[in-house]
Amino acid sequence: MTETTGLFEGMATTRSIRRFRPDPIPDDLLRSVLEAATWAPSGSNMQNWRLLVIRDPEKRRKIGELYGDAFQAFYPPERLAEETDPSRRRMMAGALHLAQHMGTEPPVLVLFCRDTPGANPFSREWIRGASIYPAVENLLLAARASGLGGCLTTVHVRYEPEVKALLGIPDGFDTYALVPLGYPRDKFGPVRRRPVEEVTYLDAWGTNLPGA
Numbered sequence: 001m002t003e004t005t006g007l008f009e010g011m012a013t014t015r016s017i018r019r020f021r022p023d024p025i026p027d028d029l030l031r032s033v034l035e036a037a038t039w040a041p042s043g044s045n046m047q048n049w050r051l052l053v054i055r056d057p058e059k060r061r062k063i064g065e066l067y068g069d070a071f072q073a074f075y076p077p078e079r080l081a082e083e084t085d086p087s088r089r090r091m092m093a094g095a096l097h098l099a100q101h102m103g104t105e106p107p108v109l110v111l112f113c114r115d116t117p118g119a120n121p122f123s124r125e126w127i128r129g130a131s132i133y134p135a136v137e138n139l140l141l142a143a144r145a146s147g148l149g150g151c152l153t154t155v156h157v158r159y160e161p162e163v164k165a166l167l168g169i170p171d172g173f174d175t176y177a178l179v180p181l182g183y184p185r186d187k188f189g190p191v192r193r194r195p196v197e198e199v200t201y202l203d204a205w206g207t208n209l210p211g212a
Helices: 003-013 027-037 057-074 077-082 086-101 125-131 133-145 155-167
Strands: 049-054 108-115 173-182
Touching (some): 027 133, 049 057, 057 155, 133 173
Antiparallel strands (some): 108 173
8 A cells, every 4th residue: 555545545534533442542652643743734834833632630530521511502412312314413422422521531632722813914713723723633644544533622612711721721822622532442434525526616616527
């Protein structure tokens, strides 16, 4: 298998992992996937991310409690009960499991932070993550290649002040993603995505790609 094939296969099979085995992640393996995250591009190559690794059981437990409370507000039980699509029900059931076990099941939580952007008339709120989310994806792909799993979550931001206080994150930094990381209980497999022809246009909105 070529390196290119391996990369494409990894991208096509990196599912969101929300159930984990309790096995600890060796230090050298954890460092290697964290290093892969830092290989990501960032605006002006500022590399202004900070990766906060949480392994302390008590801190993980407290973050899990905050995450669970935030998830309950975002996904009330009736929302799952009202969902009729089988694939979405499976996804939401996995998300619920993670919310109930975030602080106890994954052995590592990785919190992605970056400095708070200053006032910029050309900046938009929705692009603030452009210099952090590529690092999250690098981490997840490196985890996949190493037999680890994880997923990108942002539910914690509902209680971001409490999370920052717990972890001593200083003023001037915001949190952008909380990634649970560990050995998966579920299997990797092909991701389910819309065909590229359904979401891609050529030269003008609504113009299909050739062969679509």
